[in-house]
Amino acid sequence: SQQGEEDPQALSIQEGENATMNCSYKTSINNLQWYRQNSGRGLVHLILIRSNEREKHSGRLRVTLDTSKKSSSLLITASRAADTASYFCARWGNAGNMLTFGGGTRLMVKP
Amino acid sequence: GAVVSQHPSRVICKSGTSVKIECRSLDFQATTMFWYRQFPKQSLMLMATSNEGSKATYEQGVEKDKFLINHASLTLSTLTVTSAHPEDSSFYICSVGHLTDNSPLHFGNGTRLTVT
Secondary structure: OOOEEEEOOEEEEEOOOOEEEEEEEOOOOOEEEEEEEOOOOOEEEEEEEEOOOOEEEEOOEEEEEEOOOOEEEEEEOOOOHHHOEEEEEEEEOOOOOOEEEEOOEEEEEEO | OOOEEEEOOEEEEOOOOOEEEEEEEOOOOOOEEEEEEEOOOOOEEEEEEEEOOOOOEEOOOOOOOOEEEEEEEOOEEEEEEOOOOHHHOEEEEEEEOOOOOOOOOEEOOOEEEEEO
16 A cells, blocks of 8 residues: 655656655654666665654765655756656555555656 | 566466466575555555465455465565456566565566456
């Protein structure tokens, strides 16, 4: 079941621009994870942010977490055409036995 | 990290036939594997949790007699879509991970099933 919402559902930008995707969730978390999915492929884990962290960086990726608002954002800086993919946030269920995904953002980076 | 091999990557079958999808964990002993289904331009929906040596746990609305899961070893889980119908056409993805620490999952590359 989907426990999070993401916006925008689709985003189209030019190469070099930054892309920001947002994720909201409803219940408490231990951590929140972001994944990337190229068209017709499986998911690849990008970054995990714990509930006691507010910001995390990995290369051109920056993730923020606001537990008071139950929201997270993923920023991709200096985007490249190869960043074109769908991006999903995900969290473990309260029982810690399943990973549920947000609706995803389809990002298109035009060269 | 764990490498997950899933095959076939693509299968086309006729309505009424059964299709088996394999998911292998190549370097990770997986007591638990997850099976997801994804319709076009939608998110992943968990179908079932596959437990090594015991019965799978199915999500609400997923027919266990239609989607047979076998997890006979720590490295292999199979999903069999029995008597497939066109509405079963979808993208099926398996994943592997530890349940103990809420760590990230490792995903196979998915299987595109088309039922004609």
